[in-house]
Amino acid sequence: MVRGGREKFMAEGYCVKCKAKKEITDGVEEIMKNGRKAIKGKCPTCGTVMFKILGGKAVTPPTPPTPPPAAS
Numbered sequence: 001m002v003r004g005g006r007e008k009f010m011a012e013g014y015c016v017k018c019k020a021k022k023e024i025t026d027g028v029e030e031i032m033k034n035g036r037k038a039i040k041g042k043c044p045t046c047g048t049v050m051f052k053i054l055g056g057k058a059v060t061p062p063t064p065p066t067p068p069p070a071a072s
């Protein structure tokens, strides 16, 4: 599915207004504060802003929650 050109991101997102999955239009990649990537764009049908968080790896790996000591 490589078409060349990396300026636009054709990603699927869920439109809350259409209540359906849509291909995000005018998607641009954004880096969130926590270092994760996300795609911000618009719904092709209604123009609602869609935001898709990518499962990209953050700079710092998430620390697994430490299980509480079994005290009983």
Ligand SMILES: [Zn+2]
Pocket: 015, 016, 017, 018, 019, 022, 043, 044, 045, 046, 047, 048
């Ligand atoms: Zn929509």
